[in-house]
Amino acid sequence: xxxxxxxxxxxxxxxxxxxxxxxxxxxxxxxxxxxxxxxxxxxxxxxxxxxxxxxxxxxxxxxxxxxxxxxxxxxxxxxxxxxxxxxxxxxxxxxxxxxxxxxxxxxxxxxxxxxxxxxxxxxxxxxxxxxxxxxxxxxxxxxxxxxxxxxxxxxxxxxxxxxxxxxxxxxxxxxxxxxxxxxxxxxxxxxxxxxxxxxxxxxxxxxxxxxxxxxxxxxxxxxxxxxxxxxxxxxxxxxxxxxxxxxxxxxxxxxxxxxxxxxxxxxxxxxxxxxxxxxxxxxxxxxxxxxxxxxxxxxxxxxxxxxxxxxxxxxxxxxxxxxxxxxxxxxxxxxxxxxxxxxxxxxxxxxxxxxxxxxxxxxxxxxxxxxxxxxxxxxxxxxxxxxxxxxxxxxxxxxxxxx
Numbered sequence: 001x002x003x004x005x006x007x008x009x010x011x012x013x014x015x016x017x018x019x020x021x022x023x024x025x026x027x028x029x030x031x032x033x034x035x036x037x038x039x040x041x042x043x044x045x046x047x048x049x050x051x052x053x054x055x056x057x058x059x060x061x062x063x064x065x066x067x068x069x070x071x072x073x074x075x076x077x078x079x080x081x082x083x084x085x086x087x088x089x090x091x092x093x094x095x096x097x098x099x100x101x102x103x104x105x106x107x108x109x110x111x112x113x114x115x116x117x118x119x120x121x122x123x124x125x126x127x128x129x130x131x132x133x134x135x136x137x138x139x140x141x142x143x144x145x146x147x148x149x150x151x152x153x154x155x156x157x158x159x160x161x162x163x164x165x166x167x168x169x170x171x172x173x174x175x176x177x178x179x180x181x182x183x184x185x186x187x188x189x190x191x192x193x194x195x196x197x198x199x200x201x202x203x204x205x206x207x208x209x210x211x212x213x214x215x216x217x218x219x220x221x222x223x224x225x226x227x228x229x230x231x232x233x234x235x236x237x238x239x240x241x242x243x244x245x246x247x248x249x250x251x252x253x254x255x256x257x258x259x260x261x262x263x264x265x266x267x268x269x270x271x272x273x274x275x276x277x278x279x280x281x282x283x284x285x286x287x288x289x290x291x292x293x294x295x296x297x298x299x300x301x302x303x304x305x306x307x308x309x310x311x312x313x314x315x316x317x318x319x320x321x322x323x324x325x326x327x328x329x330x331x332x333x334x335x336x337x338x339x340x341x342x343x344x345x346x347x348x349x350x351x352x353x354x355x356x357x358x359x360x361x362x363x364x365x366x367x368x369x370x371x372x373x374x375x376x377x378x379x380x381x382x383x384x385x386x387x388x389x390x391x392x393x394x395x396x397x398x399x400x401x402x403x
Contacts, residue, residue: 001234002054006108007248008212008232015203018196018226020218022110024052031084035077035109046112047074049083051092053102054253056213056231059147061094063087064101070094073112080109105252113228117221123228124183125149126197127213128204131164137204139163139171139197143183145216171201189223196225207245208238257320264316266305273298275398276321276330276360278314280305280339287391288333295395297402300327306339314347319355329361329401331394336368345374349381361386361401365394 009019021042023034035047051058051070058070068086084107091101114121125145131138142160144152152159161182163175176194185193196217204212213231220226239246251259261268267282275297279285282304289299301324305317321330334344344366352358365388366374378385386401388394 001236001239001245001249002253003232003234003245003248004052004054004106004108004250005050005230006052006106008230009227011207011232011245012200012203012227012230015206016195016199017203018192018224019230020048020110020113020226020228022048022050022108024106024108025084026088026106028081028085028088031107031109032077032081035074035080038109038111039077042111044111045076047077047080048072048110048112049074049080049087050108050110051087051104052106052108053092053097053104054250055092055094055096055102057094057096057147058092061092061097061101063090063092063104065090070104084109102253113218113220113226115221119221119223121221122219123216124219125152125215126200126217127211127215128201128209129211134164136167137165137201139165139175139179139201141179141183141217149215165201170205171198185219187223189219189225192223192225193219196227200227207232207242208235209233210235257323261303261320265313266303266317266320268304268317268320269302270324271299271301272326273300274326274328274402276300276303276324276327278303278305278317278321278330278332278334280334280344284333284335288331291391291395292331292398295399295402297329297398300324305334305344312347312350314344315351315354318348318351322355322358322360327360329363329398331398332362332364332366333391333394334366334368336366336371336374340370341366341368341374342370342377345377348385349377349383352381352383352385363388363394363397363401365389365391 006024013019025031025034049072061070066086070092072083074080074083087104087107090104092104093101123145125142127140140162144159165171176197179197180190180193211233214227216228218226218228234245255270258268275292277288277299279288285302285304292299303317305313363386386397388397
C-alpha cells in the first residue's frame with residue numbers, strides 16, 4: 001500500500017527519524033494557516049509547498065492547468081496561498097504518472113531546511129528494500145541525491161552503494177560508519193548519519209514496509225541529518241497488525257476498479273491489453289496471461305476470483321472486465337479445487353443474462369470439481385460461449401476470435 005509523503009514522515013518521526021517538519025492542507029486558506037503554525041514552531045521564514053500524490057518526480061512535474069511545478073518555494077507567508085492555489089485541484093504530470101497526470105487534493109507545507117550557514121547543505125539518496133536474490137534487506141544509497149538520481153544510476157553506477165543487512169543482527173555500527181564514510185561525511189554529521197540509518201531501519205522493520213525511499217536525505221548547514229522526502233510503501237498483508245496505517249489508505253489515488261475489486265473480495269490489476277481474463281489462483285492467472293500472449297493477444301487485466309468464488313462474485317468480476325473498453329475477448333480459466341466449477345458456470349450464465357449488450361466473445365475453460373455439470377449448465381443455457389478443455393485449445397480460440 002502506497003501512502004503520501006506527509007504520512008510516511010509521520011511514521012518515520014514516530015521511530016526517531018529526523019524529518020523536515022510540516023503540515024498537510026487541502027485549501028489555499030488552510031495552507032496559510034498551517035504555515036503560520038509551522039513558522040511559530042520552527043522559526044522558518046520560507047516554506048516548501050509540495051503536491052501530495054502517489055508518484056515520484058514531483059519536483060520536475062508540471063500541473064497542466066497552471067504550469068506550476070509539483071514542488072515550489074514560497075518566500076514568505078504572503079506567498080503560501082498563491083503557491084498552493086497553483087497546485088491544488090490541478091493534475092500533476094510526472095515521469096511516473098499517466099499522460100493525464102494525477103489530481104492533487106492535498107499539499108504539504110514544509111519548513112525550509114536549505115538555509116545557508118556554517119557549511120553548504122548536501123543532498124544524499126537512501127532507500128531500503130528486500131533483495132529477493134539474497135533473501136535479505138539492503139540499504140541502497142548514494143552521495144549524489146536529489147531530482148537527478150536516475151541519471152546518476154545510469155551514468156555513474158559506481159556512485160550507487162549497497163549495504164546488505166543480516167536479518168539476525170540488523171544494522172551494525174560498522175555498517176553505519178561505512179555508509180557515512182561513503183557519503184563523505186565527517187565530524188558531527190558523520191555521527192548523525194549513524195543515528196539516522198539505525199532509526200530508519202528500525203522504522204522499516206517496525207512498520208512492515210516493503211520499501212523506503214528517502215530522496216533527498218539532507219545534511220543541513222548545521223550538520224543535522226534529516227529526511228526531506230519520504231516515499232513509503234507498506235506491505236498490505238501486514239495491515240491487520242497496523243490498523244492506524246490501514247486508515248492511511250487514500251482510495252482517490254488508486255484505480256477505481258481495483259478499489260471496487262478489493263471490496264468485492266477480488267484481486268484485480270488493470271493492464272493495457274485486449275483480452276480480459278478471469279481465473280482462480282495467482283499461479284493459474286500468470287499461466288493464463290502467458291497463454292494469451294502466446295496466442296497473439298495481450299492481457300487486459302489480472303483477475304483472481306479466489307478459491308471460494310460464488311455466482312455473485314463471478315458476475316461482479318464479469319462486470320468489471322466488461323467496463324474496460326479495450327477488451328475484445330474474455331478468457332475464463334477455472335480449475336475447480338476448492339471452488340466448484342458449476343458455481344462459476346452459474347455466475348457466467350447469470351452475468352450473461354443480467355448484463356445487457358455483451359458484444360465480446362467469451363471463451364470458458366472449466367476443469368476440476370463438477371466440471372461436467374458446469375459444461376452441461378453452459379451448453380444448455382443457449383449462450384454464445386466458446387468452450388475449451390485444454391489451455392492450448394483455449395489459446396487457439398482466443399487467437400481465432402481476435403482474428
